[in-house]
Amino acid sequence: MRERKSRTEIGWEKLDNTANLFPVIATERMTNVYRIAFTLTEKIIPEKLEEALHNILPWFDYMNVRMRTGMFWYYFERNTNGAPVVREENTFPCSYIESRDNKYYLFRVTYYECRINLEVFHVLADGMGGINFLRELTYEYLRLVNPSIQDENEGFLSEQTSLNAEDGYLKNYRHPEKKSYRKVNAVHxxxxKLMRGELGVIHGYLSVQSLKEHCKKFNVSINEYLTAAFVYAIYVEALHGMAGKKPIVVCVPVNLRKLFGSVTARNFFVMVSAAYLPEKDNEDFETILEKVAESLREQLTKEALEKLFSYNVSNQKNKALRIVPLFLKKLAIKFVYRMSAKATTTTITNLGNIEIEDAYRPYIKRIQALLSASTGQNMKATVCSYGDELVVSFSSILKDNSVQRRFFRKIVEDGISVQIETNGLWSE
Amino acid sequence: MRCNHCGFEILDGSPVCPFCKMALRQGNTEVSNAYPEIREQFRRRKRILAAVLFFVIMVESILVLINVFTLEANPYPWSVLLGGILVFLFLCLWNIFRVRVGHIAKIYMQMGLFLLLLLFLDKMLGKHGVFIGYGLPILIDSFLVVILFCMLVNHKNYQNYILLQFFMVMFSAVTLLLMVTGVLKNQKLISTSLVASVLFFLGTVMLGHRKVRQELKRKFHI
Structure with missing residues (x-):
C-alpha cells in the first residue's frame, strides 16, 4: 500500500448534521454503534490485520479522527496516536466504544475465528461509510495474507472507495417549510430485558434470488417486503393480531447519495417511517404489505426527502440556536430525541448489495451488519446481501424472541428457506 | 441441525432451538460458535462494583445507628457530617478511577465536588460562608497548579488546557463579584486567585501563539 505523506498540522472539522445527535444521546445502554462484519474463508491472522489497518487508516481522514468538545459544538481533530489496537472479539456486539481505551478512536476493529468486525460510532459515518472502510481494510488484509492476488489497482485503494468527507446535508440543503418532529406515540x-449491556443477535440467511422472485409476485421491492414482514411479526406477536389506537412505526434509513449525486463517506441518510395502524383484528399479511409499501413509496421522492433533512439543517443554521452553549444544546437535543423516540417502534436498515472486486470474491464468504438498540427500540433489524446470500440480522435486548421467530417463519411459509445463527443468548 | 417445529436450519451448534427451545438432533459434523462465550466474564465485573457500593452504604448505616443511639449524650448529627465526607471521598475515588472520561473532565468534576464539600461543611458546621470564603480562592489556586503540572507533563498538547484556564478565569470573576456584593469577605485571597488565573490564561494565549489560538477557534466555533 502506498504511504500517504505525513502532515505536520493537526487538521480539524465539524461534525455533519446528523452526527451532532449521536455524542449527545450515546450511553452504555444506547451506544449508537453499528457493526459490519466480513467473514472470510480462512482464520484471521491478527498481526496481518493490524498491519492492514496501520497501512490504510492514514488515507481515511473521516475515520482517522478523535472527537473534542467545544463551547458550542463537538468537532473532530486528526488523531495522531497511530492505529487502534486490533483485538479478538471479547464483548457483546455494538458495545459502547470507550475512546480512551481505544487511542481516542471512535471505531474498533476486532476479529473472531474467520470474521473481521468493524464497529463504528455513528458520529463518524453511516453504514455506507463503514462498508467503504471495512472493504478497503479487508482488501489490504487479503493482499498481505495472499500476495498472489491479482489486483487491478496494484495494491492501491479500490475504485469503489471514496475518501470524500463533505457534509452532504449542508451541501444539498434548501430552505425548509415549517415542520415539527413526529408527535403520535407508536407501539413499543x-x-x-436481558442483563444490562447484553445484546441478543439472530442472523437469518436466505437466497436473494428466491426472495426477489417472491417479491415480484406482489410487485414490491425486497426492502418493502422485509419491512412489511417485520411489521406483521410485531402485529401478530406484540399486539396479538388485534386492532389498536397506536401505529406500528418502522424507521427506514434512506441513503441519499444516489439521489443527490454525493460520494461522501460521512453520514448522508434520512429516516422515513413506514407506519401501519392496525384498524382490524387478524389482518392478513398481504394487506399489511400493501399499506407498508404505499407508506414508503409516498415518502421516497427527492422533494419529500429533501424536506426531511432540510428541517434538521435549518435548526443547525439558526443563528439564535448556534450561540447556545453546548451543554444547553445537549439538554434540548436529548429532550427532542426522547419525544421523537416515543413515536417509533423499531428500525430496519438495508445496506443493499455489497459489491466486492472479483479478485477478492473467492476469499470473502459472508457479509453481515448489526445495529445497537436505542431508547424505545428494544429490537432492530439490519439487512445486507453479498452474492446470492441475503442476511437479515436482528439485534435485541429482550429475552423474548417471538417477533424474530414470526418474521422468519413468515419467510419460510412463503417458500423461502432460512438458515439461522445466533450468539447463543437464547440457547442457554 | 434442523428445527422441525420452526422449519429453520440452525447453524450455531446450540443444543436447543433458540426460538421454540425444542431439542435439536446433534449432527456428526463439528460446528463452531459464531460468537465468543462472554456472558459470565461480563457479569463478574458488575459484581465487584456493586460490592464496593454496598460496603459504603453499610458503613454509613452503622454510623447513623450509633449516632441515633447516642443522641441524648451528644445531640449533634455527626453521622450526617461523616456521611457527607464519606460520600465525598467515594465520589472522588469514583471520579479518579472512572474510565469513560479524560483527565480534563475529571478536573472539572473534582472542582465541582470540592465546591459541594465546602458548601456542605459551611452548612453543617454553621460557619456561614467561612469555608466558601477561604476555600474557593484556595481551590482556584490549587487547580491552577494542577493545570500547570498537566501542561508540563503533556507539553506536546498543552493547548488542550486552554478552555480549563478560561473557566478558571470565569470562576475567579464570579468570586470577585461575590466579594464586591458582600457575600464573600476574603479580599486578599480572592484578588490573588483572580490575578493568577488571568495572568496564567493570558500567558498561555500570548506565548502559545498559533497553536493556542487555533485551539480557541475550534473550541468556540459557532
Missing part, C-alpha cells in the same frame, strides 16, 4: 415492543 417491550418485555423482560
Amino acid at each position: 415492543v417491550t418485555g423482560e
Whole structure:
C-alpha cells in the first residue's frame, strides 16, 4: 500500500448534521454503534490485520479522527496516536466504544475465528461509510495474507472507495417549510430485558434470488417486503393480531447519495417511517404489505426527502440556536430525541448489495451488519446481501424472541428457506 | 441441525432451538460458535462494583445507628457530617478511577465536588460562608497548579488546557463579584486567585501563539 505523506498540522472539522445527535444521546445502554462484519474463508491472522489497518487508516481522514468538545459544538481533530489496537472479539456486539481505551478512536476493529468486525460510532459515518472502510481494510488484509492476488489497482485503494468527507446535508440543503418532529406515540415492543449491556443477535440467511422472485409476485421491492414482514411479526406477536389506537412505526434509513449525486463517506441518510395502524383484528399479511409499501413509496421522492433533512439543517443554521452553549444544546437535543423516540417502534436498515472486486470474491464468504438498540427500540433489524446470500440480522435486548421467530417463519411459509445463527443468548 | 417445529436450519451448534427451545438432533459434523462465550466474564465485573457500593452504604448505616443511639449524650448529627465526607471521598475515588472520561473532565468534576464539600461543611458546621470564603480562592489556586503540572507533563498538547484556564478565569470573576456584593469577605485571597488565573490564561494565549489560538477557534466555533 502506498504511504500517504505525513502532515505536520493537526487538521480539524465539524461534525455533519446528523452526527451532532449521536455524542449527545450515546450511553452504555444506547451506544449508537453499528457493526459490519466480513467473514472470510480462512482464520484471521491478527498481526496481518493490524498491519492492514496501520497501512490504510492514514488515507481515511473521516475515520482517522478523535472527537473534542467545544463551547458550542463537538468537532473532530486528526488523531495522531497511530492505529487502534486490533483485538479478538471479547464483548457483546455494538458495545459502547470507550475512546480512551481505544487511542481516542471512535471505531474498533476486532476479529473472531474467520470474521473481521468493524464497529463504528455513528458520529463518524453511516453504514455506507463503514462498508467503504471495512472493504478497503479487508482488501489490504487479503493482499498481505495472499500476495498472489491479482489486483487491478496494484495494491492501491479500490475504485469503489471514496475518501470524500463533505457534509452532504449542508451541501444539498434548501430552505425548509415549517415542520415539527413526529408527535403520535407508536407501539413499543417491550418485555423482560436481558442483563444490562447484553445484546441478543439472530442472523437469518436466505437466497436473494428466491426472495426477489417472491417479491415480484406482489410487485414490491425486497426492502418493502422485509419491512412489511417485520411489521406483521410485531402485529401478530406484540399486539396479538388485534386492532389498536397506536401505529406500528418502522424507521427506514434512506441513503441519499444516489439521489443527490454525493460520494461522501460521512453520514448522508434520512429516516422515513413506514407506519401501519392496525384498524382490524387478524389482518392478513398481504394487506399489511400493501399499506407498508404505499407508506414508503409516498415518502421516497427527492422533494419529500429533501424536506426531511432540510428541517434538521435549518435548526443547525439558526443563528439564535448556534450561540447556545453546548451543554444547553445537549439538554434540548436529548429532550427532542426522547419525544421523537416515543413515536417509533423499531428500525430496519438495508445496506443493499455489497459489491466486492472479483479478485477478492473467492476469499470473502459472508457479509453481515448489526445495529445497537436505542431508547424505545428494544429490537432492530439490519439487512445486507453479498452474492446470492441475503442476511437479515436482528439485534435485541429482550429475552423474548417471538417477533424474530414470526418474521422468519413468515419467510419460510412463503417458500423461502432460512438458515439461522445466533450468539447463543437464547440457547442457554 | 434442523428445527422441525420452526422449519429453520440452525447453524450455531446450540443444543436447543433458540426460538421454540425444542431439542435439536446433534449432527456428526463439528460446528463452531459464531460468537465468543462472554456472558459470565461480563457479569463478574458488575459484581465487584456493586460490592464496593454496598460496603459504603453499610458503613454509613452503622454510623447513623450509633449516632441515633447516642443522641441524648451528644445531640449533634455527626453521622450526617461523616456521611457527607464519606460520600465525598467515594465520589472522588469514583471520579479518579472512572474510565469513560479524560483527565480534563475529571478536573472539572473534582472542582465541582470540592465546591459541594465546602458548601456542605459551611452548612453543617454553621460557619456561614467561612469555608466558601477561604476555600474557593484556595481551590482556584490549587487547580491552577494542577493545570500547570498537566501542561508540563503533556507539553506536546498543552493547548488542550486552554478552555480549563478560561473557566478558571470565569470562576475567579464570579468570586470577585461575590466579594464586591458582600457575600464573600476574603479580599486578599480572592484578588490573588483572580490575578493568577488571568495572568496564567493570558500567558498561555500570548506565548502559545498559533497553536493556542487555533485551539480557541475550534473550541468556540459557532
